[in-house]
Amino acid sequence: MAESENDRTTKRRKTDADNEHGDVGEVSSDSPVSDFEITRILRECSREKNIFIHGKVKDQDAVVILEKTPIRQDTLSKLLKSSQLKLEMKNDIYSTYQLQAPAHLNEIKMTVVCPATEKHVKKYLHQEVFLVEESGEDYRNITLPYISSQSFSVQWVHNILEKKAEADRIVFEDPDPDTGFVLLPDFKWDQKQLQDLYLIAIVHRRDVKSLRDLTSEHLPLLTNIRSKGEDTIQRQYDVPPSKLRVYLHYQPSYYHLHIHFTSLEYNAPGCGVEKAHLLSDVIQNLQADSSYYHNRSLAFPLRADDGLLLRFKEAGKL
Template sequence: MATVAAKREISSAENDELSREAKRAKADDKNGEEGGNESEWENVLSTFTASSVLSDSAREKIMFVHGKIADHDAVVVLEKTPIREDSLAELFRGSKLRLELRNDIYSSYRLQAPPHLNEIKTTVVCPATEKHVKKYKRQESFLVEETGEDYRSITLPYIQEQSLSLQASVLNLPSSLFRFTVGSKSNELISDLKQFSTKTLMVSLIQEAILQRYNLPASKLRVYLHYQPSYYHLHVHFTKLGYDAPGCGVERAHLLSDVIQNLQTDPQFYKSRTLHFPLRADDGLLRRFKEAGRL
């Protein structure tokens, strides 16, 4: 789960840095040839020296590699691109097959696809910090049981000590799972949870946009929140039902519809509710739970 979650939680800032790096590489390319994408990737990774594989997943066909680009630490994420339905005819027509095994009606081959149908999606995080390296490194996870008192005495103080933002639209969990802090300088909590609704989060508008863009009705969407979240800023996940999205397991994901119904039934529902969530071995919050004798 940690590997998959790492795969999907690369921040937009990191991707922006990748884009800027590629543009700089393109500007330095003096070949003057079209199809500069190959030159851009070559320039970005030509000096990359791998030092270790942080984690990999044969099922997800993804690998996280730690190393250096010049004198900077870097993490390179290599991910096999999925097979597209609209490329099947070209794939069958243009590929080479090498027989490995034949048993009655069953045959197993090694298929060499045309290069443009056999790409590897590559993400470069450079310069990478120690936090990035830990984020993508395979680690053991532990399931934490957090009571309302645990939140007040362990989780909340830890969040505050990390100087994590508790400004507008920030979630304090689970003392009241969806209590918001408001104002740029105020940490007072809203106790009237009637304001929390699908309209507030514009869920219906997002579902309509997804329908128009991807032709996926609301009945085929999984809409949920994470606890613990990766970032303490209120955000909702929309994924296609049937897709094994990272972090969609019962130990971390909470269906938005269930949360809203719980709060409508009892505005204080999450104030005393015991919640469970996974933490990685190097997570500082996990250490606090151990120090408190809660794990």
Template sequence: MDTTRILSESSQRKTICIEGSFEGNTSPAIVILEKKPFSGQNLKNILNTESILSKDFINDIYGNYECFPKLEYNGIKTTIIHPATEKHIKKFESQPIHLVEETPELYESITYPHLQTEQFDLTWVHNILEHKSEVDRIVFEDSDPTNGFILLPDLKWDGKQIENLYLVGIVNKKGIKSLRDLTGEHLNLLKNVMEKGCNAIEEKYKLPRSKLRVYLHYQPSFYHLHVHFTNLKYDAPGIYTEKSHLLTAVINNIELMPEYFQRATLPFVLKETDKLFLKYEEKGVVKKC
């Protein structure tokens, strides 16, 4: 791969995101590299005589070394997006961000019209729902057209290490873009995703509901309703208050007021190069420093 630039990197999450192109193909590509978390099951395969230790220094009882385990325990999780669109590149590019307090009026006048013309292609989502791709990755499926969903590992997870467990539940019903579309008529759907999703994860991965973080994003990364399931211990991207909404809280809010998400002010974060940011800037809602 020929590297064009580093889009972003995080020492906290041990990730780096690179833009480039592959030999013989000029279409841009995004490669995301992530160091895997340690698994207690593999410790005995790392802390043994087959690993190589390179000494940094020793001072009294303290010693610093660099450890080189066997190749199979030193892998890097790699995600490739190819061909990558300009929207993909902007999504992963590090840049200044701003918090928008979106009122129902701002949603109707700015956000919603924007979504009608600018959003990620959903072909890959429909391929999953129609069993055209990723069938072997499905963990659970409820085929009911109204309240059903498909549960499968998120691309950020290797599907193995429970420490950073991350699955996503994609609802079968089309036309529900985000939190803003949810009303009382969707309560059965949301409760079904919560109940059956948690049960499926406990059955397969032995992680009970009390150790799961189940939530929705606003704004979501793609506009077909989906729910995130992560290990509560995992510091997953997008779990902070300006982005995530616990599914139990979403259900409770709708039970209290069926039109809650049509009336509420919802916060979300925008990058300065996002086209939606430019539209909010034109209206004087946000401004660059």
């Protein structure tokens, strides 16, 4: 779920049966990083306040992601009253301080990917990005054969659909095999601030990989997701459709059709024009032309180490 984007796909692969660290919200007595040995920093961003670290845990490759959690409105009063201040500078009406907050108000979100494959490590490594323009013919001759040749596992998605994992996180489900889906929060959202609202709708159908597979046949599925997804979010979180960004990624981070619901206030990874396609636009395009996404050219970004980028270069498309 959500990738992408962030590595949601790995975080979700744990099933209920092999969850060794207790219930969600429980303080873990068995730290997965107590033996973590740092190898290198893959990427860091001061603006987004996160860092991606490659290392080893008991001789297994691992990626650890550390991310400062947002400042929450409901804890502001406690934060200001109970923190220690260290003066850095004072000049007339201006002053700056180092604010040392109590531990429970100064949390850092940690995501652990272990064992991490080379693909995971490369995903988080800072690299050049290139914009590829893919025609319908390019998709059939270059992209689809590449996808088919790779072992992109979506077993973790099937675990969710079959209630083998994350069943307690599902906020809505329509079980219809053709038009149904499950809706659950993306791991990028801490579910504490509505400004960062982020949910994913995963379809029950397993024969639709991405935007490229959609035709007018799928309009009932898409309109059902939009209608029931927006209704659920308004009812459960009091966020109206007019404050939502509802879209699909192309290329997606995993090849099982899913749709993103994010707050308009949240600049979610992958919500830019080079990757995101508004669901309302997709529906209108398919209403006008059933083969729209089979034939039209689609642009998307690829990292320098992506195998698909090499295929496009070999075909003389870059």
